[in-house]
Amino acid sequence: MNRILPSAPALLLASLMAATGSAAAPVPSDTPHDYAYSIVVNTRASQGVTQLRLPKEVYLHAQSPQLHDLRVFDAGGNALPFALQLPQASAQTSHTSRPLRIFPLMGGSGANPASQLDVEVSTSGDGRLNSVRLRGEAASGASTARAERLSGLLLDLRPEGAAPDDEAPLIDGLRFTLPAGTGNYRAQIGLDVSDDLKQWVGIGATELNWLVNSASETLSSDRLELPARRFRYARLHWLQGTPLQFAAIHAETPLLTEQPAPSASLLLPAARGREPRDLVYAAPVALAASKVGLQFSETSIVLPFTLGRYRELAPAQLGQSPSWRFEPLLHTTMYQITQSGQTRRSSPLSIAPASAAQWVLRTDSLSTARPQLELHWTPATLVFLGNGRAPYTLAFGRSRASAAEQPLAQVAPGFSPAELAGLDQATPGPLLSSPPRAQAEQEQAAGVWSARNRNLALWGTLLLGVAVLAGLVWRLSSQMRQPADS
Numbered sequence: 001m002n003r004i005l006p007s008a009p010a011l012l013l014a015s016l017m018a019a020t021g022s023a024a025a026p027v028p029s030d031t032p033h034d035y036a037y038s039i040v041v042n043t044r045a046s047q048g049v050t051q052l053r054l055p056k057e058v059y060l061h062a063q064s065p066q067l068h069d070l071r072v073f074d075a076g077g078n079a080l081p082f083a084l085q086l087p088q089a090s091a092q093t094s095h096t097s098r099p100l101r102i103f104p105l106m107g108g109s110g111a112n113p114a115s116q117l118d119v120e121v122s123t124s125g126d127g128r129l130n131s132v133r134l135r136g137e138a139a140s141g142a143s144t145a146r147a148e149r150l151s152g153l154l155l156d157l158r159p160e161g162a163a164p165d166d167e168a169p170l171i172d173g174l175r176f177t178l179p180a181g182t183g184n185y186r187a188q189i190g191l192d193v194s195d196d197l198k199q200w201v202g203i204g205a206t207e208l209n210w211l212v213n214s215a216s217e218t219l220s221s222d223r224l225e226l227p228a229r230r231f232r233y234a235r236l237h238w239l240q241g242t243p244l245q246f247a248a249i250h251a252e253t254p255l256l257t258e259q260p261a262p263s264a265s266l267l268l269p270a271a272r273g274r275e276p277r278d279l280v281y282a283a284p285v286a287l288a289a290s291k292v293g294l295q296f297s298e299t300s301i302v303l304p305f306t307l308g309r310y311r312e313l314a315p316a317q318l319g320q321s322p323s324w325r326f327e328p329l330l331h332t333t334m335y336q337i338t339q340s341g342q343t344r345r346s347s348p349l350s351i352a353p354a355s356a357a358q359w360v361l362r363t364d365s366l367s368t369a370r371p372q373l374e375l376h377w378t379p380a381t382l383v384f385l386g387n388g389r390a391p392y393t394l395a396f397g398r399s400r401a402s403a404a405e406q407p408l409a410q411v412a413p414g415f416s417p418a419e420l421a422g423l424d425q426a427t428p429g430p431l432l433s434s435p436p437r438a439q440a441e442q443e444q445a446a447g448v449w450s451a452r453n454r455n456l457a458l459w460g461t462l463l464l465g466v467a468v469l470a471g472l473v474w475r476l477s478s479q480m481r482q483p484a485d486s
Contacts, residue, residue: 056264171252186210189236385412
C-alpha cells in the first residue's frame with residue numbers, strides 16, 4: 001500500500017501557522033509612558049477612595065469611544081483600580097423662612113402647662129388670630145394673680161391676606177431668636193399643631209441652647225426640626241427650663257430644586273461633505289453627545305436639516321471601492337432671528353447619547369450657511385482607590401488599548417450612594433503630552449516585530465519547499481521499487 005503524503009497546501013498552511021505562532025508579539029507594556037497624554041491628580045492623603053470629574057481634555061484626546069484607554073497610575077507607575085459612573089440629576093433642598101405671629105399663654109405659678117390651659121381665641125374672617133386669653137379672664141385683659149406666669153406660646157402660621165380655604169404651608173422646622181440682652185439660655189420644648197385650634201397633635205420636641213463665652217461668641221442650637229407636614233397653628237410648651245417670650249420665631253418651608261447633571265460643551269467648525277447639501281464636523285471619538293445645537297454667524301436664518309453619520313459599506317465585489325451610507329439621527333429646524341434689537345435662538349435638543357468621529361448635517365435644500373455644531377455631554381465621574389504613592393496620574397490617548405475599568409463594588413465596596421456622593425473631589429492639573437521618545441520607541445518595537453514575523457514566515461516557506469521536494473523524491477523512489485503488477 002502506498003503511503004499518502006500531506007498535500008503541499010496543507011504543509012504550507014501548517015508551516016505558516018507555526019511561524020506565526022513562534023513570532024507572536026510579547027504582552028504590551030502598560031506604563032504612563034505608553035500613553036500620549038496625562039494629567040496629574042491632586043488628592044488628600046488621608047482619603048482611600050477619591051472621585052474626579054473627568055476633565056474636558058480626556059474626551060478631546062482619548063482614543064476609545066468607551067474610554068478603554070483610561071488609566072490611573074501612582075508615583076511608581078503602578079496601575080490603580082478605578083470605576084466610571086455617570087452623575088445623575090439630583091434634588092437640592094433649600095428653605096424659605098416666614099415670621100410667625102406669637103401669642104403668649106399666661107397662667108399662675110401653679111397653673112397647668114400650656115397643653116392643658118383652657119384658652120379662648122378670637123380669629124378674623126381669614127382665620128388669622130386676633131387675640132388669645134385664658135377662659136374666664138377679664139375681657140379688658142387686666143392682670144390677675146394667676147396671669148403672672150408665662151406657660152406657653154401660641155403661633156399663627158397663616159400669612160396676611162390668605163384666603164380661608166388656602167392650603168396650609170408645608171413646614172419642616174422652626175427657628176427661634178432670643179430677646180435682646182439675653183445671654184445663656186437652655187430649655188426643652190414640645191410642639192403641638194392644629195388646623196382648627198380645637199384638635200391638637202404633638203409632633204416634636206427639642207432642646208434649645210445658647211452659650212456665650214468670654215469673647216462674646218455665641219454657640220447656639222436654635223432650631224426645632226420637624227417631619228415636613230402642613231398645619232395652620234402651633235402651640236409651644238416647656239418640658240424643662242424657664243418659659244421665655246422669644247423675640248421672633250420663623251417657620252421654614254422646604255423647597256426642592258432639581259439640579260441637572262453637570263455637562264460640558266464643544267463647538268466644531270464645518271467642512272464640506274460628500275454631497276453638496278452635506279456639512280461634516282470632525283469630533284473626538286470619546287465624546288458621547290446627549291444634546292446638539294447650532295451656532296449661526298448669520299443675523300437671521302432658519303435652517304431645516306437632518307443630523308446623522310456616514311457609515312462605510314463593504315464593496316459588493318473584490319476590487320471595488322467601498323461605498324458610504326448616510327444614517328439620520330435627528331430631523332429638526334434651528335434658527336437665529338433678530339427682531340427689534342432682540343435675538344431669538346433655538347435651544348439645543350436632547351438626543352440619545354451617541355459618539356461619532358464625524359457628524360454630518362444634511363440640509364433640506366442647498367444653503368450657503370456654515371454653522372458651528374454645538375455638542376453637549378455629561379462627563380463621567382472617576383472613582384479610584386488611592387492605594388499607592390501619590391501623586392497620581394490620569395493617563396489616556398492610546399489606540400487599541402484594552403479596558404481597565406472595574407465594577408464600582410470592587411473599587412469602593414460597602415459605600416452607600418450618599419457616601420459615594422460625598423467623596424472628596426480630586427483636583428486635576430494641566431494637560432501633559434508624553435515625550436516623543438516614547439511614541440518612537442513604540443513604533444520602532446512594532447516595526448522590529450513585524451520584520452521578524454516576515455523573516456520567520458519566509459524561512460518557514462523555504463523549509464516547506466524542501467520538505468515537499470523530499471517527500472516527492474521519496475514517493476517516486478518507492479514507486480519505482482514496486483513490481484509492475486502491484
